[in-house]
Amino acid sequence: MIITIKYFGLIAEVTNQSEESIDFSGRLISDLLNTLYAKYPDLKNKDFQVAQNQELVSESTEITGQELALLPPFSGG
Amino acid sequence: MSRHNRHIILSEIGQLGQDKLTNAKVLVVGAGGLGCPILQYLAAAGIGTLGIIDFDVVEISNLQRQVLFGTSSLGKNKAEAAKTRLEDLNSEISVIAYAEKLTYQNALELFNNYDIIVDGSDNFETRYLVNDACIITNKPLVFGAIYKFEGQVSVFNYQNGPSYRCLFPNPPQKDAVPNCSEIGVLGVLPGIIGSMQANEVIKIILGIGNVLSGKLLCYNALTSQPSTLKINKSAKQIELVLKGKDNFNKKQLEIDCEFQSDISIKDFLFKDNVQFIDVREAHEQPKVEGLEITQIPLNQLENNLDSIDLSKQKMIFCQSGIRSKQAVSLLRNSGILNCYSIKEGALEIIDFINSRHCEESR
Incomplete structure (x- = not known):
């Protein structure tokens, strides 16, 4: 399945892009994260949440959607 | 012609709505990049009681985005300098400046005096302190945060909705996310995000439109693209905060952002x-x-x-x-x-x- 992943804030700096599409056959969000950690080792030390089809999900959620997003917290004001 | 005429002639607001604004009490935490536009629009809108808490002083590098201040404000406390400007902007409201740091010791008592709390702070420790104090005092929290060219806006703890901890349960590791003084920020960005926060405050008070509760609005100034993500409530996270209620005022802030390190x-x-x-x-x-x-x-x-x-x-x-x-x-x-x-x-x-x-x- 082709999924699109959007990256926000610091995460986009780690992946060096704000969006990418990958062909992914894993089942869970955690499987996807492991793939991304292998591709972007620096991602492991970052804090972020994952959204699937515009809804925040946990690592044990099944991948059902075609649009995911990695969202870090911002502190600036 | 009355000062708030352009509100009053809107059928969605009217004199009744304007009276609601006059009777509202709003506390803004931080009079920096976000705090300035928030305060400016809330004061102009005629929010009757506007509190500002900030311990910091105005520096020349603030003027690129902190639009309430001018060269004559340099070296002055931000809460005091903002009060001076806002009283000139709208003499019909009451502005209260707290030239001190928000701490676990003063937060609950302070929040109890207001209807809505707006977070314009610039560090995670204060953001979690504000969130937890809002849960304990049962106040809606209008949240905004920025990073370089991107911003986040949401309303937490509103009518039993989710809190900031339902989105990000714990603060990130220290120094994992740099702040504006280390990395820079597009000056107009806090103007956009802070104005969105002021808008949420006004909708909550007037009871019109859809409040941004249970949703996080993410805005990218470079692409001008907003995206809205749904946040689910985590009863566990909120209970954890409420359990710590009795020890809340014994906690200590760890950070020391009073000087550049x-x-x-x-x-x-x-x-x-x-x-x-x-x-x-x-x-x-x-x-x-x-x-x-x-x-x-x-x-x-x-x-x-x-x-x-x-x-x-x-x-x-x-x-x-x-x-x-x-x-x-x-x-x-x-x-x-x-x-x-x-x-x-x-x-x-x-x-x-x-x-x-x-x-x-x-």
């Missing part, structure tokens, strides 16, 4: 009364020569606090500037002041020393 070797190399501390492991190369250096690897720092010269300014360095930062926060947490992290790594420090020696011998 990152400095450049260029500013300090030839100052007196300085202790240079190398927190790299003993085997790490290259060694810095030509300076008197105390060597304490980061993982042994805690057990070697007596090697720190309390009478001197501590300039800490490492290979790249990351461990030195951790060392500074460790020392500060141990109550040792005047510690600075040199942003350059060992190699750059050596290059700088060599270049200075060349200049001197010329």
Whole structure:
């Protein structure tokens, strides 16, 4: 399945892009994260949440959607 | 013609709505990049009681985005300077300035005096403090945060909705996310995000439109693209905060953002009364020569606090500037002041020393 992943804030700096599409056959969000950690080792030390089809999900959620997003917290004001 | 006429002639607001604004009490935490536009629009809208808490003073680098201030505000407390400007903007409202830091000790009592809390702070520790205090005092929290060209807006703790901890349960590791003073921010961005926060405040008070509760609005100023993500409530996270209610005012803030902790070797190399501390492991190369250096690897720092010269300014360095930062926060947490992290790594420090020696011998 082709999924699109959007990256926000610091995460986009780690992946060096704000969006990418990958062909992914894993089942869970955690499987996807492991793939991304292998591709972007620096991602492991970052804090972020994952959204699937515009809804925040946990690592044990099944991948059902075609649009995911990695969202870090911002502190600036 | 009345001051708030353009509100009153809107059928969705009317005199009744304007009276609601007059009777509302809103507290804004932080009068910085976000706080300035929030305060400006809330004051102009005629929010009857507007509180501002900020311990910081106006610096020249603030003026790029903190639009309530001018050159004449430099060096003044931000809450006080904002009050002066806002009273001129709208003399019919009451503005209360708290020129102090928001702490676990003053937060609950302060929040109890207001209907809505708006977060315009600039660090995670204050953001979690504000969130938890809003849960305990049962106040809606209008949240906004920025990073370079991107912003986030949401309303937490509104009519039993989710809180910030339902989105991000715990603060990130220290120093994992840099703040504006370290990395820069597009000046107009807090203007956009802060204005969105002011809009949420006004909708909550008037009871019109859809409040941004249970949703996080993410805005990218470079693409002008907003995206809205749904946040689910985590009863567990909220219960955890409520359980800690009795110990809340015994907690202490750990951060100390009252002074800049990152400095450049260029500013300090030839100052007196300085202790240079190398927190790299003993085997790490290259060694810095030509300076008197105390060597304490980061993982042994805690057990070697007596090697720190309390009478001197501590300039800490490492290979790249990351461990030195951790060392500074460790020392500060141990109550040792005047510690600075040199942003350059060992190699750059050596290059700088060599270049200075060349200049001197010329």
